[in-house]
Amino acid sequence: MTSLSDDLQNLTITEDLQLHEPSSKTKHTISPRNPEHNPLYILKNVRKTQNRPAFVAGPMVRYSKLPFRELVRNYNTDIVYTPMILAREFVRNDIARSSDFTTNDKDRCVIVQVGSNNVEDLLKFVEMIHPYVDGIGLNCGCPIKEQVRExxxxxxxxEPDLVASMVKAVKEKYGNTVCIETKIRIHPNLDETIAFVKKVEASGVDFITVHGRTKNTRSSQPANWDAIKLIKETVSVPVVANGDCFSLEDAYSIAEHTGVDGVMSARGILSNPALFAGYKKTPWAAVEFFWDLATSYGLPFRIIQHHLSEMLDKVIPRKSLKEMNETTCLIDMIDWFDTHFILKRRGDKGFATATEPSWKINREEAAHI
Structure with missing residues (x-):
């Protein structure tokens, strides 16, 4: 694993991302991305060869970092997003670069989502990061008030003209060497959304992801699949549908209803990383695999705890889940798991293969702890 800031300090990265000592003659180099990891190739090829939509894990604040991205790829996920990165901070701050983005040679196909509101910052961001990712996603849909105020x-x-100008600037500079997407929400008046996507398509965007809610629609309200269908019928670029995908059956239903090229899940895949592999709830194998990835690559304790809390919500009793969430450090949480379960490590026979947890105490007893 390597952070982008390491390479920006004149370190050379080879195909397997091994770091080499810098020298005065070292030049910034990196092997080109495999074209089969390009999101456009995947969106078109999966439908053609497997007769299904591409399966996409959406961007999640704090939670779609490298260990989770690798986890979901083991469960039939084709395209994975990073959390949104603020362009203005990333291009100006080495600390932001180190903390916001890490990658490795398994991190493909990956799209980095960026928050930007001007051409200058976006172009600087793309210049820095595009060799390390398979696509750039411009966030036009996050409803968080702080982001909207910015x-x-x-x-x-x-701001359709601003969005179009940002997309156009990237495509004019990089052409087909950079795949750029816009992730949008719908307007209360769908005529505005149609005008928006037409303008963005004309600017050269490679594909569009549509969340079927307005910025003020609560997540408890159903996503508007008819609106997504209308957008898909309006543009010629691929479209990915976002909203209310909590199972493999949902993914197929959304694709059938809307005709889209891909289906994105965020809340659903956070609670069940094996969603696109057809599991109804998180398999125990995914829990063991996540533990291995999170401790190998590194994640803050509270993020690990939140991931496991989401993943185990339908797997273990509520009282046990509450007890796990009350642990206050990583060591205590590891001890808690080892007390209650047979938690296998990499190298153990049967590591990351079980569907159900193996309790060290009776499951019924656990419910009363």
């Missing part, structure tokens, strides 16, 4: 995320849905 003029990014859903605020851009009111």
């Amino acid at each position: 003029g990014i995320g859903a605020a851009l849905m009111s």
Whole structure:
């Protein structure tokens, strides 16, 4: 694993991302990405060869970092997003680069999502990061008030000319060497959304992801699949549908209803990383695999705890889940798992193969702890 800031300090990265000592003659180099990892190739090829939509894990604040991205790829996920990165911070701050983005040679196909509201910052961001990712996703849909006040995320849905100018600037500079997507929400008046996507398509965007809610629609309200269908019928570029995908059956239903090229899940895949592999709930194998990845690559304790809390919500009793969430450090949480379960490590026979947890105490007893 390597952070981008390491390479920006004149370190050379080879195909397997091994770091070499810098020298005065060292030049910034990196092997080109495999074209089969290009999101456009995947969106078109999966439908053609497997007769299904591409399966996409959406961007999640704090939670779609490298260990989780690798986890979901083991369960039939084709394209995975990073959390949104603020372009203005990334291009100006080495600490932001180190903390916001890490990758390795398994991190493919990966799209980095960016929050930006001007051409200058976006171009600087793309210049820095594009060799390390398979696509750039411009966030035009995040409804968080702080982001909207900054003029990014859903605020851009009111700025179609600005969005078009940012996309056009990237495509004019990089052409087909950079795949760029816009992730949008719908407007209360769908005529505005149609005008928006037509303008963005004309600017050269490679594909569009549509969340079927407005920026003010609560997540408890159903996503508008008819609106996504209308957008798919309006543009010629591939479209990915986002909203209310909590199972493999949902993914197929959304694709059938809308005709889209891909289906994205965020909340659903956070709670069940094996969703696209057809599991109804998180298999125990995914829990063991996540433990291995999170401790090998490194994640803050509270993020690991939240991931496991989401993954185990339908797997272990509520009282046990509450007890796990009350642990206050990584060592205590590991001890808690080892007390209650047979938690296999990499190298153990049967590591990351079980569907159900193996309790060291009776499951019924665990419910009363």
